[in-house]
Amino acid sequence: MDFNYLTTIIFLPALGAVIIAFIPGLSNRVIKWLSALFTLVPLALSVYLFAIFDRSSGAIQFEEKLSWIPAINAHYHLGVDGISLPLVILMALLGFLVVLISWKIDLRPREYFAWLLLLETSILGVFCSLDLLLFFLFWEIEVIPMYFLISIWGTGRKEYSAIKYVIYTLFGSAFMLAGILSLYFATGSLSMVDIAQGGMAMVQSVMPAAAIFWLLIIGFAVKLPVFPLHTWLPDAHTDAPTAVSVVLAGALLKMGGYGMIRVCVSIFPQVAQQFALILIVLAVVNVLYGAAITMRQTDLKRLIAYSSVSHMGYVLLGIFALGQVSLVGATMQMFSHGIITGLLFAMAGLVMHNSKERDLRKLGGLARQMPVIAVVFSVAGLASLGLPTTSGFAAEFLVFVGSFTSAAVAGIKLWTILGVLGIVITAGYILWMLQRVFYNSPQDKFNKVKDADFLERVYMFVFVAVIMGVGIYPAILTDVIQAGVMPVMGLLGG
Amino acid sequence: MFIPLFLPELTLAVTAIVVILLDLFLKQKLVLAVVSIAGLLVAAGMTLGMWSSSLPPALIFFNTLAVDSFALFFKLLFLIIAALVILASADYVAKFRRFQGEYYALVLLSALGMMLMAATSELISIYLALELTSISLYVLVGFLKDPKSTEASLKYLLLGAVASAVLLFGMALVFGFTGQTQLGEIAGAIQGMSLAGVLSSPGLIAGMVLMVAGFGFKIAAVPFHMWVPDVYEGAPTPITAYLSVASKAAGFAVILRVFYSAFGLPTWLSLDWGMLFAILAAVGMTVGNIIALPQTNIKRMLGYSSIAQAGYLMVGLATVGFASAGDIAGRSGLLFFLASYALTNLGAFIAIIAISNKLNSDLIADYSGMAKRAPVLALALTLCLISLIGMPPAAGFMAKFYIFSGAVQNGLLWLVIIAVINSVISAYYYLRVVKVMWTGKPASRSKVPSSMALRVALAVSCLGVLALGLVPGFVMKLAEMAAQMFAF
Numbered sequence: 001m002d003f004n005y006l007t008t009i010i011f012l013p014a015l016g017a018v019i020i021a022f023i024p025g026l027s028n029r030v031i032k033w034l035s036a037l038f039t040l041v042p043l044a045l046s047v048y049l050f051a052i053f054d055r056s057s058g059a060i061q062f063e064e065k066l067s068w069i070p071a072i073n074a075h076y077h078l079g080v081d082g083i084s085l086p087l088v089i090l091m092a093l094l095g096f097l098v099v100l101i102s103w104k105i106d107l108r109p110r111e112y113f114a115w116l117l118l119l120e121t122s123i124l125g126v127f128c129s130l131d132l133l134l135f136f137l138f139w140e141i142e143v144i145p146m147y148f149l150i151s152i153w154g155t156g157r158k159e160y161s162a163i164k165y166v167i168y169t170l171f172g173s174a175f176m177l178a179g180i181l182s183l184y185f186a187t188g189s190l191s192m193v194d195i196a197q198g199g200m201a202m203v204q205s206v207m208p209a210a211a212i213f214w215l216l217i218i219g220f221a222v223k224l225p226v227f228p229l230h231t232w233l234p235d236a237h238t239d240a241p242t243a244v245s246v247v248l249a250g251a252l253l254k255m256g257g258y259g260m261i262r263v264c265v266s267i268f269p270q271v272a273q274q275f276a277l278i279l280i281v282l283a284v285v286n287v288l289y290g291a292a293i294t295m296r297q298t299d300l301k302r303l304i305a306y307s308s309v310s311h312m313g314y315v316l317l318g319i320f321a322l323g324q325v326s327l328v329g330a331t332m333q334m335f336s337h338g339i340i341t342g343l344l345f346a347m348a349g350l351v352m353h354n355s356k357e358r359d360l361r362k363l364g365g366l367a368r369q370m371p372v373i374a375v376v377f378s379v380a381g382l383a384s385l386g387l388p389t390t391s392g393f394a395a396e397f398l399v400f401v402g403s404f405t406s407a408a409v410a411g412i413k414l415w416t417i418l419g420v421l422g423i424v425i426t427a428g429y430i431l432w433m434l435q436r437v438f439y440n441s442p443q444d445k446f447n448k449v450k451d452a453d454f455l456e457r458v459y460m461f462v463f464v465a466v467i468m469g470v471g472i473y474p475a476i477l478t479d480v481i482q483a484g485v486m487p488v489m490g491l492l493g494g
Numbered sequence: 495m496f497i498p499l500f501l502p503e504l505t506l507a508v509t510a511i512v513v514i515l516l517d518l519f520l521k522q523k524l525v526l527a528v529v530s531i532a533g534l535l536v537a538a539g540m541t542l543g544m545w546s547s548s549l550p551p552a553l554i555f556f557n558t559l560a561v562d563s564f565a566l567f568f569k570l571l572f573l574i575i576a577a578l579v580i581l582a583s584a585d586y587v588a589k590f591r592r593f594q595g596e597y598y599a600l601v602l603l604s605a606l607g608m609m610l611m612a613a614t615s616e617l618i619s620i621y622l623a624l625e626l627t628s629i630s631l632y633v634l635v636g637f638l639k640d641p642k643s644t645e646a647s648l649k650y651l652l653l654g655a656v657a658s659a660v661l662l663f664g665m666a667l668v669f670g671f672t673g674q675t676q677l678g679e680i681a682g683a684i685q686g687m688s689l690a691g692v693l694s695s696p697g698l699i700a701g702m703v704l705m706v707a708g709f710g711f712k713i714a715a716v717p718f719h720m721w722v723p724d725v726y727e728g729a730p731t732p733i734t735a736y737l738s739v740a741s742k743a744a745g746f747a748v749i750l751r752v753f754y755s756a757f758g759l760p761t762w763l764s765l766d767w768g769m770l771f772a773i774l775a776a777v778g779m780t781v782g783n784i785i786a787l788p789q790t791n792i793k794r795m796l797g798y799s800s801i802a803q804a805g806y807l808m809v810g811l812a813t814v815g816f817a818s819a820g821d822i823a824g825r826s827g828l829l830f831f832l833a834s835y836a837l838t839n840l841g842a843f844i845a846i847i848a849i850s851n852k853l854n855s856d857l858i859a860d861y862s863g864m865a866k867r868a869p870v871l872a873l874a875l876t877l878c879l880i881s882l883i884g885m886p887p888a889a890g891f892m893a894k895f896y897i898f899s900g901a902v903q904n905g906l907l908w909l910v911i912i913a914v915i916n917s918v919i920s921a922y923y924y925l926r927v928v929k930v931m932w933t934g935k936p937a938s939r940s941k942v943p944s945s946m947a948l949r950v951a952l953a954v955s956c957l958g959v960l961a962l963g964l965v966p967g968f969v970m971k972l973a974e975m976a977a978q979m980f981a982f
Contacts, residue, residue, distance in 0.1 A: 067967075068965075068967065069892075069965075069966055069967045069970060070967055070970075070971070071826070071896075071966075071967060071970035071971060071973075071974055072895075072896065072899060072970070111865075133895065136886075137886040137887070137891070138886075140885050140886045140891065141885070141886050141887060143885065144880060144885065147925065147928075148932060151929060151932070151933050152932060152933050159929060159933060162929075163922065163925060163929070166921060166925060167918060167921060167922060170883075170885075170917070170918040170921050171915075171918050174911075174914035174915055174917060174918050175911075175914070177895070177898070177914050178898075178902070178907065178910055178911050178914055181895075181898055181899050181902040181907075181910065182902055182907060184899060184902075185899065185902045185903045207907075
């Protein structure tokens with residue numbers, strides 16, 4: 001392995017950000033093209049990695065390891081396996097698409113695109129890091145661009161939402177830091193791989209592994225988000241600019257789910273089994289409570305935001321059902337939800353931008369003025385409620401089958417059945433939302449509203465193609481994810 | 495024969511005198527800054543030379559002065575800080591009609607005092623070094639000669655004098671019960687006593703506690719922090735920066751040497767003062783952070799923030815108390831934190847100096863829209879504030895990680911959890927400044943200019959902050975070396 005693929009993928013956007021921020025006199029047009037270029041190349045490279053990924057091996061691939069801080073035994077250690085690679089592709093894809101989605105930004109575009117690219121670097125870094133310190137570094141860096149993106153380019157109570165987001169995240173990562181430090185103390189290593197393979201005995205001999213597990217879980221639970229730590233999410237989503245909502249729902253929330261699999265489950269398999277039931281109950285609460293609240297929303301973006309809370313419940317359910325199929329399903333759900341909700345937010349953004357209205361009670365009949373958006377929004381909505389031939393169906397089906405049949409947790413069947421009820425409510429709020437936006441009687445005030453333009457149709461097409469592609473042939477992803485889940489199952493003793 | 499080991503200090507003393515003399519004859523006062531910086535750099539070069547020649551740790555001048563890598567680390571730190579402060583003062587000082595030479599000379603002399611503080615290993619010399627530092631700083635704080643500055647100076651002087659008295663009293667008690675003033679010999683005397691002997695002499699413990707109180711004033715530990723906000727607000731901004739980093743670092747250097755060398759053993763004694771520092775740390779960071787929340791003046795805010803940072807630093811001191819004598823984790827963490835905090839806070843203050851040169855105001859509200867008027871300054875200040883929160887990619891993150899990891903290793907997880915939650919609280923007020931700068935409407939369209947000297951100083955500190963945040967290996971290595979080599 002001569003070429004450092006992962007380093008290139010991670011740091012190209014950051015390089016783009018530096019160029020955009022510090023070279024004076026770039027026109028807005030050039031800035032946008034540069035952003036597109038610096039996100040397209042990582043996307044192409046990650047797709048290439050996906051193509052040459054060895055699907056028969058559960059090992060970490062494309063590994064890079066350099067000594068970083070000898071004093072604390074920290075390494076610059078990157079690598080992807082079947083669990084992280086789909087998320088890398090997801091972020092790279094969304095990273096490129098959000099540049100297209102942001103094409104109409106003209107408020108301080110230089111800073112905007114610089115922060116957006118930096119955000120991509122940090123999220124990619126989280127998914128690729130195999131060293132806990134490096135992981136945490138990227139995890140924390142992500143907060144800074146988000147803060148600026150929401151507080152400068154947002155709408156409504158943007159400054160409140162931005163600081164709320166930051167405080168929640170830092171609160172979670174404060175506990176995570178304490179967890180990482182304890183883990184480091186107990187094992188003397190910061191390498192996720194080494195600790196997962198051999199650290200357990202040492203962990204238990206020094207302090208209760210359960211304590212470390214919970215310290216770490218809190219950090220991830222804030223991000224996923226898990227009830228009752230979810231209240232930052234609707235605010236942040238509602239007030240963030242469209243593109244940021246897309247990244248936030250699409251990739252950022254997945255950092256929580258990914259961290260749970262990579263750190264909590266892989267390093268503490270026994271503890272995870274011990275406490276799985278608590279987390280599964282929380283997952284079902286997430287699903288049902290999230291869905292119930294979604295029904296009540298009258299703001300278009302807030303509705304989609306709450307639907308994320310509900311859908312992330314499935315991820316949590318899949319992870320802590322601790323079955324092979326359920327873990328594949330959870331990872332699949334992370335990817336699929338990233339694309340679907342990304343598209344939902346992009347469409348909501350278009351509706352809001354074109355019609356200048358976001359209140360569901362005042363919207364209506366827009367299918368007449370914006371047929372293309374109406375169709376694509378409907379596709380995204382149907383995918384979100386899990387219609388077959390969309391990726392949403394494949395993912396949720398795997399989560400439910402996997403959880404229902406999982407032998408790892410007692411009483412899981414009941415909880416899974418309760419979780420399935422969420423689908424019904426989802427169908428309710430999605431269809432009701434579509435009806436209120438597009439299908440009531442047309443209103444005169446929207447007569448001049450335009451449909452999607454060419455560029456918007458391009459990215460819509462990409463989203464829909466991925467949703468349908470994965471929905472029709474899920475094996476393209478499940479093969480890879482399966483390879484990543486096998487070692488985790490090995491640790492779980494299943 | 496000791497002279498070669500004392501050269502950096504001598505160089506600094508000579509430079510200070512030269513600066514005062516030159517001031518009599520020269521019209522162009524900028525030369526004074528150049529001479530001062532040259533002197534500092536020469537001294538820094540000598541210090542580096544002494545370090546790289548890896549001499550064995552030595553005690554000179556009748557065992558009163560240690561030349562070990564611990565002292566060298568701090569000397570280097572003080573020299574760099576003093577150079578940056580002088581660089582940042584060049585414009586500021588031009589406002590004064592008179593006494594520009596004295597200003598530079600006093601900065602140099604206080605740096606000399608701090609270097610001695612880091613090196614002395616005998617109670618009376620420690621006191622002398624401390625007073626040399628303090629008296630120079632009392633004068634510097636009052637240099638603006640407006641009511642606020644004068645009040646600040648008087649307050650600093652009076653409270654400082656009380657703290658000195660308390661310190662002296664503590665030293666006297668320790669001397670009374672051990673019969674020694676040299677740190678190593680005090681340690682020998684204490685270890686020679688039986689447990690019952692130490693317990694039956696509460697005066698020794700009282701002396702230790704009084705010394706903590708005296709030094710606590712220097713490092714702005716709660717409850718000895720009352721002077722901080724007023725002095726920080728009233729003093730000339732470069733001096734505020736100087737106080738907040740160098741004076742604090744010197745305080746920590748002395749505490750570390752005294753407590754590690756003299757009171758490091760027996761273990762129950764070090765556990766005692768370790769717990770004392772752990773409690774001071776928990777109280778200090780909480781009080782500092784909570785009072786910083788409602789501040790509207792940025793210098794006052796940073797004053798309270800520095801009280802909180804002293805709390806984080808005392809986590810390192812507590813670790814030293816709890817760790818076994820051979821374990822360097824606490825000490826090296828403390829040294830690294832001091833280096834990164836020094837660069838960070840200096841960077842923040844230099845940006846503030848540049849901005850207040852134009853605005854003539856230190857109110858946070860007046861920073862509105864600074865990102866438009868001075869994008870580079872705003873970015874630099876943002877980086878430093880992020881570093882103070884303890885977020886990557888800045889130095890503050892690595893510093894906290896390093897110092898907290900030492901604490902966790904010695905069973906202080908509870909303190910670390912308090913500390914990380916405090917970091918979250920602090921994010922709120924640091925980010926308030928960031929918010930005002932980046933989302934506020936600019937009050938006027940005029941740009942905020944900054945001189946070359948300020949830009950150089952700012953660039954050095956910001957690059958340092960980034961370097962310590964991303965590739966801290968080298969400085970951590972230095973800190974570890976410094977933490978290992980003690981002569982006492």
